[in-house]
Amino acid sequence: MSFYYTRIVHFQDTDAAGVVYFANVLAMCHEAYETSLIAFGINLKVFFSNQEVAIPIIHASVDFRRPMFCGDELSIKLMPKGWGDDEFEISYQVFLKEVGKMWVARANTKHVCIHPQTRSRQKLSDEMRRWLLSFGSS
Amino acid sequence: MSFYYTRIVHFQDTDAAGVVYFANVLAMCHEAYETSLIAFGINLKVFFSNQEVAIPIIHASVDFRRPMFCGDELSIKLMPKGWGDDEFEISYQVFLKEVGKMWVARANTKHVCIHPQTRSRQKLSDEMRRWLLSFGSS
Amino acid sequence: MSFYYTRIVHFQDTDAAGVVYFANVLAMCHEAYETSLIAFGINLKVFFSNQEVAIPIIHASVDFRRPMFCGDELSIKLMPKGWGDDEFEISYQVFLKEVGKMWVARANTKHVCIHPQTRSRQKLSDEMRRWLLSFGSS
Amino acid sequence: MSFYYTRIVHFQDTDAAGVVYFANVLAMCHEAYETSLIAFGINLKVFFSNQEVAIPIIHASVDFRRPMFCGDELSIKLMPKGWGDDEFEISYQVFLKEVGKMWVARANTKHVCIHPQTRSRQKLSDEMRRWLLSFGSS
Numbered sequence: 001m002s003f004y005y006t007r008i009v010h011f012q013d014t015d016a017a018g019v020v021y022f023a024n025v026l027a028m029c030h031e032a033y034e035t036s037l038i039a040f041g042i043n044l045k046v047f048f049s050n051q052e053v054a055i056p057i058i059h060a061s062v063d064f065r066r067p068m069f070c071g072d073e074l075s076i077k078l079m080p081k082g083w084g085d086d087e088f089e090i091s092y093q094v095f096l097k098e099v100g101k102m103w104v105a106r107a108n109t110k111h112v113c114i115h116p117q118t119r120s121r122q123k124l125s126d127e128m129r130r131w132l133l134s135f136g137s138s
Numbered sequence: 139m140s141f142y143y144t145r146i147v148h149f150q151d152t153d154a155a156g157v158v159y160f161a162n163v164l165a166m167c168h169e170a171y172e173t174s175l176i177a178f179g180i181n182l183k184v185f186f187s188n189q190e191v192a193i194p195i196i197h198a199s200v201d202f203r204r205p206m207f208c209g210d211e212l213s214i215k216l217m218p219k220g221w222g223d224d225e226f227e228i229s230y231q232v233f234l235k236e237v238g239k240m241w242v243a244r245a246n247t248k249h250v251c252i253h254p255q256t257r258s259r260q261k262l263s264d265e266m267r268r269w270l271l272s273f274g275s276s
Numbered sequence: 277m278s279f280y281y282t283r284i285v286h287f288q289d290t291d292a293a294g295v296v297y298f299a300n301v302l303a304m305c306h307e308a309y310e311t312s313l314i315a316f317g318i319n320l321k322v323f324f325s326n327q328e329v330a331i332p333i334i335h336a337s338v339d340f341r342r343p344m345f346c347g348d349e350l351s352i353k354l355m356p357k358g359w360g361d362d363e364f365e366i367s368y369q370v371f372l373k374e375v376g377k378m379w380v381a382r383a384n385t386k387h388v389c390i391h392p393q394t395r396s397r398q399k400l401s402d403e404m405r406r407w408l409l410s411f412g413s414s
Numbered sequence: 415m416s417f418y419y420t421r422i423v424h425f426q427d428t429d430a431a432g433v434v435y436f437a438n439v440l441a442m443c444h445e446a447y448e449t450s451l452i453a454f455g456i457n458l459k460v461f462f463s464n465q466e467v468a469i470p471i472i473h474a475s476v477d478f479r480r481p482m483f484c485g486d487e488l489s490i491k492l493m494p495k496g497w498g499d500d501e502f503e504i505s506y507q508v509f510l511k512e513v514g515k516m517w518v519a520r521a522n523t524k525h526v527c528i529h530p531q532t533r534s535r536q537k538l539s540d541e542m543r544r545w546l547l548s549f550g551s552s
Contacts, residue, residue, distance in 0.1 A: 011172055011186050012165050012299070014292035016346050016463045017530075018187055021288050022471040022523075023440040027150050030437070034149055034209075044209025048149050049156055049430045057436040061475035066533075070292050071172075071182025109436075116431075119480075150437070152430035154325045154484050155392075159426055160333040160385075161302040168299070187292045195298040199337035204395075208430050247298075254293075257342075287448055287462050288441050294463055303426050310425055310485075320485025324425050325432055347448075347458025 001136050002079045003039070005032035009072040019067035026062055029092040029107045032076040040131045051116060053125060059110040066096070066104040073097040074104075080132050086113045086121045088132055139274050140217045141177070143170035147210040157205035164200050167230040167245045170214040178269045189254060191263060197248040204234070204242040211235040212242075218270050224251045224259045226270055277412050278355045279315070281308035285348040295343035302338055305368040305383045308352040316407045327392060329401060335386040342372070342380040349373040350380075356408050362397045363388045364408055415550050416493045417453070419446035423486040433481035440476050443506040443521045446490040454545045465530060467539060473524040480510070480518040487511040488518075494546050500527045500535045502546055 007028055015021040034044055068074065077093045087110065094105040113124045124132075145166055153159040172182055206212065215231045225248065232243040251262045262270075283304055291297040310320055344350065353369045363386065370381040389400045400408075421442055429435040448458055482488065491507045501524065508519040527538045538546075 008173070008176065009182075010165075010169050011182070011291050011293075012168065012297050014186075015287050016290035016292070016294045016459075017287075017468060017470070018292045018294075018463075019470075021441075022474055023288070023437045023444070026437040026440070027148075027435075030150065031148050035146070038146065038209060044147075044149070045207040045430075048152075048208050049432075054431060056431070056433075056478065056481065058478050059476070060436055062473070064470065064472050067470065069183040070186050071176060149429050149431075150435055153425050154321075154428035154430070154432045155330060155332070155425075156325075156430045156432075157332075159303075160336055161299045161306070161426070164299040164302070165297075183292075187294075192293060194293070194295075194340065194343065196340050197338070198298055200335070202332065202334050205332065284449070284452065285458075286441075286445050287458070288444065290462075303424075306426065307424050311422070314422065314485060320423075320425070321483040324428075324484050345459040346462050347452060 001134075002077045003032065003036040003135070005035045005076045005078065007031065007074045007076060009068050009070050009074060011070050014070050019069060022062070022064065025064070025068075025094065025105050026060055026107055026109075028074065028094070029062075029076060029078070029109065032078045032092060033090060033109070036078055037131065040134060042127060042131070053113060053122065054116040055111045055113050055124075055128070057109050058112050060108065062105060062107040064105050065102070068094075068096065068104060080135050083132050085123050087111060088124070139272075140215045141170065141174040141273070143173045143214045143216065145169065145212045145214060147206050147208050147212060149208050152208050157207060160200070160202065163202070163206075163232065163243050164198055164245055164247075166212065166232070167200075167214060167216070167247065170216045170230060171228060171247070174216055175269065178272060180265065180269070191251060191260065192254040193249045193251050193262075193266070195247050196250050198246065200243060200245040202243050203240065206232075206234065206242060218273050221270050223261050225249060226262070278353045279308065279312040279411070281311045281352040281354065283307065283350045283352060285344050285346050285350060287346050290346050295345060298338070298340065301340070301344075301370065301381050302336055302383055302385075304350065304370070305338075305352060305354075305385065308354045308368060309366060309385070312354055313407065316410060318403060318407065329389060329398065330392040331387045331389050331400075331404070333385050334388050336384065338381060338383040340381050341378070344370075344372065344380060356411050359408050361399050364400070415548075416491045417446070417450040417549070419449045419490045419492065421445065421488045421490060423482050423484050423488060425484050428484050433483060436476070436478065439478070439482075439508065439519050440474055440521055440523075442488065442508070443476075443490060443492070443523065446492045446506060447504060447523070450492055451545065454548060456541065456545065467527060467536065468530040469525045469527050469538075469542070471523050472526050474522065476519060476521040478519050479516065482508075482510065482518060494549050497546050499537050501525060502538070
């Protein structure tokens, strides 16, 4: 099972070339991640400013097949993949409503669970493990 | 009649003080404006990159009463006010779902209709006049 | 005495209308504020994530006279004005190198010194008072 | 030869976790690219809104080794690599002044030269070829 996040392209997402600025697509994918966490019952305010545990992104990549324009209706498909005790990856596919089945962009983020102060690795919380398991076996 | 836009505070909206970065509230209000235009049937891609007519913002202001946090559910109330042949103003009130009737932020944007090349003023299009009229008399 | 901050307009600052997105001008003005604090010897990391004292913006406004384009060289003039025991205002004028003496945008931010947890007002630190005094009498 | 771009971390670059938001590092790297083009004499306004030729990013990736904080002084090293008739890649290494020789983040962007309307590939301009050659053989 995947999670889908729907998002209109805002004016602020675009640049003077008339299309979505490349790095903003990663921000949209992160919104999909946040929305999935909320849907699972996780409190974002606590999650992202927790003094005991943080899950920063250590790698991200993104590919673009077609430009996206202001007002475009996007559907972002989120799916965790390849996770271990203290890390996980998420893959995203961005679809344009009119275009159909082909992705217009796709992305990948790798997250590692750490202690915010020492930056040393620690195991994912039970809550995050349940969130990951909720997607079933990929 | 007012238009309401619902919006979750994203992680990217926040800053190291743990709350929404001040200028991002104006961007959220602009999203409310865009969403209202879409709801009225206006094509945003054409609207914002039109070579014949542009309606740039010439003034904006924003007041903050309370901080907003990642994951907060916001409702933005949009209402045009005081408009003429070639200009209009929009007022916004940002409400936090839990807090209730008091606004947590409010903003104001003033827009002027111009020729993008010459920057001289021109009358608002019939479409924009209809959009303004659709809110009724305030 | 005023503080001047020089800044090139980045591609990301622009939108599909080909000019700087309105809310980004406030962000550039805030950069000028940050740069002035650094120049005065203030540690920004400590300043903006201090658990004892915060100086959030409670009001901001911005006016635009001309559009700004990618690559434009801006000079932002910063000048505190009208400050009291627990608050101050800053005015900004944005100049375009080629255009000369006329501002292309101007802005204003009002800051209030508070306890981050209780949100109650407190006096400005000696450091901030010295920063304000360093501009002389306007 | 590489190009170096110096950049202070702004408050807006950070998020509620107290560090630079991941996607903003790619935006900083793009600023380094823009600054390198300006230094070579290229007009950014024309470059990024050219109706005849565009060089969009079709792939980007970024790795993080350490978090970056508000006020941190970054030095971004830019170096083109592996380019052909109608495409090129750029690698970036982000250094923190205090930390020294180890990169804190690194990134990669792949650019393809196209006709903005048809989106079909075309050869890089002589100007861009000269910009690429100016870095010497890698």
